[in-house]
Amino acid sequence: MVLCSELPQETVITLLPNRSSSWTKTCLFIFIICGMMLLIGTFWAFVGAWMILPFSGIEAALVTFFLYRVCLGTYHKQVITFSGDNVLIESGKHFPKHRWQLTKDRTYLALTEPRNPQSPLGIKISDSITSLELGSFLNKTDKQFALAKLRASGLTIREYKKADDAPFLFLTRIFSAHH
DSSP states (O other): OEEEEEOSSEEEEEEOOOOSSOHHHHHHHHHHHHHHHHHHHHHHHHHTOTTHHHHHHHHHHHHHHHHHHHHHHTTOEEEEEEETTEEEEEEESSSOOEEEEEEGGGOEEEEEEOSSTTSOOEEEEEOSSOEEEEOTTOOHHHHHHHHHHHHHTTOOEEEEEEOOOHHHHHHHHHHHHHO
């Protein structure tokens, strides 16, 4: 999701991953799924197959851990603020963990065309010192919208390249050498 707010002195573009579920709904889902797993494990323990109960507990713990990690990843965001001659990029989950200050007149966009036409375009914001990937968590439509907003804020595209095929060339050489 791309949010843009334009004020007289600054433009703020916020890049957020699409979140299909809130934290409350995720907790409810974890409670229901893990409760059912533990209930089934407890039933089998009372029937006499007590060896199932520890595995049921391990399964519930793993489901909880992985759902928590996935949900936590959806709270990452990047905020790009254009004010005067500066571009401020902030990145983090619940608060800005990383900040980069770039000079607007030296800042440009570098685009990477994906290998697959269904995949989103790669967008990097760069100056002479720093190069940062923007919106790696965005889908194709959101990346195109973000690119339009970045260009409307005064950034130009100075680099456009095709995706690096080096890993595929390396694998092609390996497989062709064995056949």
